[in-house]
Amino acid sequence: MNHETAHELLPWLLNGTLDPEERHEVRAHLETCEACRRELEDTRQAMEVFDQHLPTHDLVARAEGRETELPTEAVEAHLESCPECVEELTLLRGSLQAYWDSPEPKRSPPTSRRTVSAYWRQGAVAAALVTLVTLALWVTTWQGLSTSGPQMAAVSPTENVAINAQVLDLYPGESVVRGLDEPVPDGPAERGGPMVLLLNSGLRPEQGPFFLEVVDAGGNVLERQEDLPWPELGVFNVVIPEGHSDPLTIRIGSAAVEDAVETYHLA
Amino acid sequence: METSQLVETFLEGDQKALATVDGWIRKAAFPYRRRLSDEWDDLRQDLRLEIFQLLQKGKFRGESSLKTYVWRVVSHSCLDRCRARSRSREVDTDLDDPSVLMPPRPPAQGSDAIRRNLLLRVLEEMSEDCRRLWRMIAEGFSYKEMSAELGVSPGALRVRVLRCRKKALEVREQLFGNGNAG
Numbered sequence: 001m002n003h004e005t006a007h008e009l010l011p012w013l014l015n016g017t018l019d020p021e022e023r024h025e026v027r028a029h030l031e032t033c034e035a036c037r038r039e040l041e042d043t044r045q046a047m048e049v050f051d052q053h054l055p056t057h058d059l060v061a062r063a064e065g066r067e068t069e070l071p072t073e074a075v076e077a078h079l080e081s082c083p084e085c086v087e088e089l090t091l092l093r094g095s096l097q098a099y100w101d102s103p104e105p106k107r108s109p110p111t112s113r114r115t116v117s118a119y120w121r122q123g124a125v126a127a128a129l130v131t132l133v134t135l136a137l138w139v140t141t142w143q144g145l146s147t148s149g150p151q152m153a154a155v156s157p158t159e160n161v162a163i164n165a166q167v168l169d170l171y172p173g174e175s176v177v178r179g180l181d182e183p184v185p186d187g188p189a190e191r192g193g194p195m196v197l198l199l200n201s202g203l204r205p206e207q208g209p210f211f212l213e214v215v216d217a218g219g220n221v222l223e224r225q226e227d228l229p230w231p232e233l234g235v236f237n238v239v240i241p242e243g244h245s246d247p248l249t250i251r252i253g254s255a256a257v258e259d260a261v262e263t264y265h266l267a
Numbered sequence: 268m269e270t271s272q273l274v275e276t277f278l279e280g281d282q283k284a285l286a287t288v289d290g291w292i293r294k295a296a297f298p299y300r301r302r303l304s305d306e307w308d309d310l311r312q313d314l315r316l317e318i319f320q321l322l323q324k325g326k327f328r329g330e331s332s333l334k335t336y337v338w339r340v341v342s343h344s345c346l347d348r349c350r351a352r353s354r355s356r357e358v359d360t361d362l363d364d365p366s367v368l369m370p371p372r373p374p375a376q377g378s379d380a381i382r383r384n385l386l387l388r389v390l391e392e393m394s395e396d397c398r399r400l401w402r403m404i405a406e407g408f409s410y411k412e413m414s415a416e417l418g419v420s421p422g423a424l425r426v427r428v429l430r431c432r433k434k435a436l437e438v439r440e441q442l443f444g445n446g447n448a449g
Binding site: 007014017043059064091094 | 291294297298299300301335338339343346347380386387388390393395397398402404407409412425426429432435436439
């Protein structure tokens, strides 16, 4: 390989996209050619120039409307020609708006064993009670699944179901292993009993209406609810009836915003 | 609760203070959940630790609310992680010679900020064509893919890229000077 060809290929040596044979040839040439090694350093410096982006802290400051460390004109000039930084700035501004606009979270999830704290206990129990009717429908639905596929039929809920329910709150992307979590302090929950999942959605009210679906390990949609309004507390409820043990994925998504979907897992 | 009291109780491990700050962390990090999905759980633990350490070291001076401070720390950290991921895809990490690897992105503080400003000025001097070509290289396009995408021969493409490189280094040398080439 001659010098000229080696020089021309250096950018792609650095980005790792040369064919194995070309890469081997360029590297072999570099080992014996000091001039080309200097060219490689020049190429690295050029790559650094072309890979310049605004510093993170300046993007954060810009998103907040604070003064940036870099001169404002430099920031603005770069933003005019850098789609990556514009995208990051847009993300930061959206994040900032959501951070201050959305309601305060009820609580933060503990790292492993999730129980309902005293702070949230009252709301959780209330949520469990509110979902009594839903629970009744689910019990029927899932009992039907075991024999003749998805069916919905109303039955009369019983207080006993609610009292024994485990109430667990989850955040998007989290998993909970059924039966390993502590029961609701207020109720004599038993392992394997019905569960009320409180899904602390990170979606936003204006993204509604929402759908909610429960999918089994085989990818089958066991239940799907459409046109759900934004829940008052930002918490969607799902009731898993007693006796069901398969891994489940619960998805909540916006009917209006394509990518606005979040998942929760029950193992 | 007063900010100073919240900081104090957070550092003492008070459950209510922890829950408050954790809630802020979760909300601030939430927009990055898809980009950082495979480290989502660890991320929030790391952020909590980072904030704990910053508060412990007295880095929070009360110039903003604690909630704002948490958003800044979380956003900064999440964005850096996203950038690091993007960068790790751009370079050939299989090269044996460490000197071949791209230098890490320098922190923009003090003299580094001046250097960064100069590099940005060099970039501003580059034509849109050059920027586009090198952006594609940074995004991991091979020269064959680029030539197909741009409708030029591989040879012509490689020469154009080389010219852009030379131009960038010329401007860089003018702005940095020979003795301070970064």
